[in-house]
Amino acid sequence: MSPGRLLSMVSPEEAAAAVCDRLAAVGSERVAHAQLPGRVLAGPATADRDSPPADVSAMDGYALRAADAPPPGGDAWLPVAGEVRIGEAPPPLPTGAALRVFTGGAVPAGADAVVPRELLEEEAEPGGGRGGRIRWLAGSPAPVVGRHIRRRGENARAGDVVLPVGVEATPAVVATLAAFGAAPPVRRRVRVAIRVTGDELHAADAAVLPPLGIRDGNGPVMAAFVAGLPWAEVVSIERVPDDRDATTLSIASALEASDAVLLSGGVSMGDHDHVPAACVAAGCTPVYHRLAMRPGKPNFGAAGPAGQAVLGLPGNPVSVLAGLRVLTLPALRRLAGFAAPQPPRLRVAVAPDDAKTLPLWHYRPARIGFDGRAHPLAHRGSGDVAGPAAMHGFVEIPPGEAAEARPRRWFA
Numbered sequence: 001m002s003p004g005r006l007l008s009m010v011s012p013e014e015a016a017a018a019v020c021d022r023l024a025a026v027g028s029e030r031v032a033h034a035q036l037p038g039r040v041l042a043g044p045a046t047a048d049r050d051s052p053p054a055d056v057s058a059m060d061g062y063a064l065r066a067a068d069a070p071p072p073g074g075d076a077w078l079p080v081a082g083e084v085r086i087g088e089a090p091p092p093l094p095t096g097a098a099l100r101v102f103t104g105g106a107v108p109a110g111a112d113a114v115v116p117r118e119l120l121e122e123e124a125e126p127g128g129g130r131g132g133r134i135r136w137l138a139g140s141p142a143p144v145v146g147r148h149i150r151r152r153g154e155n156a157r158a159g160d161v162v163l164p165v166g167v168e169a170t171p172a173v174v175a176t177l178a179a180f181g182a183a184p185p186v187r188r189r190v191r192v193a194i195r196v197t198g199d200e201l202h203a204a205d206a207a208v209l210p211p212l213g214i215r216d217g218n219g220p221v222m223a224a225f226v227a228g229l230p231w232a233e234v235v236s237i238e239r240v241p242d243d244r245d246a247t248t249l250s251i252a253s254a255l256e257a258s259d260a261v262l263l264s265g266g267v268s269m270g271d272h273d274h275v276p277a278a279c280v281a282a283g284c285t286p287v288y289h290r291l292a293m294r295p296g297k298p299n300f301g302a303a304g305p306a307g308q309a310v311l312g313l314p315g316n317p318v319s320v321l322a323g324l325r326v327l328t329l330p331a332l333r334r335l336a337g338f339a340a341p342q343p344p345r346l347r348v349a350v351a352p353d354d355a356k357t358l359p360l361w362h363y364r365p366a367r368i369g370f371d372g373r374a375h376p377l378a379h380r381g382s383g384d385v386a387g388p389a390a391m392h393g394f395v396e397i398p399p400g401e402a403a404e405a406r407p408r409r410w411f412a
């Protein structure tokens with residue numbers, strides 16, 4: 001986007017992309033191997049050796065030359081000359097014999113097939129030695145050259161890039177890092193400051209409230225959202241009164257020590273909605289204000305003076321939930337150094353519903369039923385937190401469309 005052009009009534013996707021365009025990944029650091037899970041790779045991981053490191057057996061059984069095997073179901077036995085110990089160099093395979101091998105054990109030189117033991121009748125060596133003999137059960141297939149052997153380097157060759165930059169160290173990624181002893185640099189955690197505006201707000205654990213006071217739900221919700229992102233951390237959380245100067249000061253202090261500032265409330269048309277002006281006073285550049293979405297039309301997004309993401313979410317609690325998932329997550333992922341700011345796009349079928357259409361991008365709290373479809377949850381507007389409490393995520397319904405017409409994007 002051109003600098004200074006304020007987007008208004010665009011789609012949430014366009015708004016999120018416009019903020020992401022102004023952000024860069026945070027710096028990187030090295031952490032101990034045990035601290036890697038959940039972090040985002042800032043450097044590629046390469047294979048330090050071939051995987052597997054040798055031709056290995058894929059089965060518990062016997063390594064042999066396929067041509068040495070007697071016919072299945074016959075009386076002839078094949079001698080077992082010994083055993084390959086896992087993790088050790090195998091003895092050579094004598095002609096006309098088999099070697100016992102276990103899954104992952106190296107295939108001895110001379111063997112061209114592995115036969116799983118359940119296809120065989122096994123006879124132990126008298127006296128408890130590691131030898132013995134085998135013959136093929138009736139109905140077992142004859143050995144096939146190459147079967148049940150994993151070839152050296154078939155997963156990866158030494159020097160191959162096995163993980164690119166910008167992926168999160170999920171359990172599967174951790175498995176790969178461990179297999180190759182790789183510990184690439186990772187992005188430091190994204191530092192998130194939370195600011196909750198509203199004169200009516202009191203602590204979430206307040207036992208007694210003034211008659212028209214409200215417990216702050218948005219602060220805990222925003223903190224819980226960040227707590228669910230292993231590559232981000234909350235660095236400060238503050239409640240701010242509906243006062244322009246106090247809001248400016250609080251945003252300025254948030255910007256000093258964070259990569260992202262998440263705010264709730266104070267972004268619509270009220271006389272006491274100070275967040276957009278306070279952000280500007282604190283040196284931020286507005287990117288969007290008011291979006292074609294429900295809930296969350298008043299959403300405000302800006303870039304901080306040092307490239308921070310600044311996201312002003314409307315005060316209604318369901319708007320906060322939607323704004324976190326739809327607008328905040330892409331910005332935080334961009335800061336965290338993900339290759340793609342948008343998480344993978346998932347689509348779900350939507351159960352038949354009230355067929356309501358809106359001229360906006362509609363995010364409906366929904367629950368995945370036992371039928372595998374998303375069932376929109378009844379709720380009384382974006383101030384109703386009890387109704388959506390059972391939600392698994394939001395179904396996105398584009399402007400003018402009925403929810404169940406086709407599979408819909410799913411924001412969990």
Ligand SMILES: Nc1nc2c(c(=O)[nH]1)N[C@H]1C(S)=C(S)[C@@H](COP(=O)(O)OP(=O)(O)OC[C@H]3O[C@@H](n4cnc5c(N)ncnc54)[C@H](O)[C@@H]3O)O[C@H]1N2
Pocket residue numbers: 196197198200201214215216217218219264265266267268269270273295296297298313314315316317319382383
């Ligand atoms: N003239 C207009 N008025 C409103 C519009 C509009 O377009 N024109 N939009 C409405 C929509 S949609 C929303 S959403 C709200 C958002 O307004 P704000 O972001 O300025 O939020 P507040 O006015 O501060 O609060 C709205 C509502 O949410 C409650 N709230 C606020 N913070 C918390 C909190 N931390 N925990 C629990 N509840 C909170 C607050 O008490 C209000 O009830 O504006 C509409 N108005």
Ligand code: MOO
Pocket residue numbers: 293294295296297298314316319382383
């Ligand atoms: O869109 Mo507001 O965000 O309905 O509650």
